Amino acid sequence: MRNVLITGGSRGIGLAIARRLAASGDYNAVAVARRESGELAAAIREAKQRLHFRACDLAVTEATSLFARSVRDEFGPIYGLVNNAGIGTDGLLATMHNSEIETLIRLNVLSPIILTKYVARQMMADGAGRIVNISSIVASTGYNGLSVYAASKAAMVGFTRSLAREVGRVGITVNAVAPGFVDTELTKSLDEKDRRRIVGRSALRHLPGVDDVASVVEFLLGEGGRNITGTVVTVDAGSTA
Amino acid sequence: MSVKSKIFAAMKQIAEEQKVTLPPLEDDLPLNETGFDSLAFAILVARLEDELGVDPFTVAEDAAFPSTLGEFVRAYENVPA
């Protein structure tokens, strides 16, 4: 059974990924978040030992190395890492508090980079692995009020491409997935008018769901993803087409 | 096995996998003359962390990497348990 670590696996897109991987029968999914949600607890009960929760505040990067080691000690070699945890604080740059900017950049950029460092070196020791970073279409399009968030998501794309070059020789693939707007906690501040506008602009006239993102992650982790690395897969129902 | 011989064994293993020819392993051998590139060193540090349970370069205060094989080995020998 291949172990896959999914950060932010307690709700939204991360939970959908964790659930889907556990249900596939090919993976042992370890969902990481600060708190276990009721939804995740229910999914764990259904998943028959294939889905687990481990608490970790990923913003505390001093503890990341120990956390990565404890997961390996408990579950064995980690085959897949899905860097999905993130926050979507919006606001005009001119009035955003510096502490909010720092918190966002820390969790969305610094945390996944440092976690990847420790997990990738385990993968290097093992000679195989798959890394998937959850970016966003906002990394390459523009959205009013999301400049800091967009910067963090674009950072993941740059990270993905260069890391793919760095670890390709040891059999590790690194890719990013860029979802369009998906209904989750993270996007609940968007009002109905904006939401309708996004739907209206998408080629398919609807929004992608969390499971659409999860199925792409499953593909990248699976056999079909073996020769895909250093790229970005967009899942946005044609919003950016 | 001593720490030093574990390090040498791991280096020989990686040299074989990465198809590099190691020169004789001596204390004053500069690391950049081992034939190892940065990726090979990254693999080495990762394997040694698995085997010895320590990564002296993460624990260290400064970000300097040793320059000779002897210094590299000492970093592992001197790591606070």
Ligand SMILES: NC(=O)c1ccc[n+]([C@@H]2O[C@H](COP(=O)([O-])OP(=O)(O)OC[C@H]3O[C@@H](n4cnc5c(N)ncnc54)[C@H](OP(=O)(O)O)[C@@H]3O)[C@@H](O)[C@H]2O)c1
């Ligand atoms: N929803 C969208 O429209 C959309 C579009 C494009 C990209 N994305 C990206 O997709 C990813 C997931 O988004 P989502 O919409 O599913 O968000 P969400 O529903 O808000 O879930 C965020 C997850 O991250 C975890 N998390 C937050 N802070 C954490 C911390 N300090 N340490 C550890 N875990 C933490 C949360 O758990 P705890 O709070 O318990 O820690 C939760 O499991 C994000 O990277 C986001 O940028 C989302």
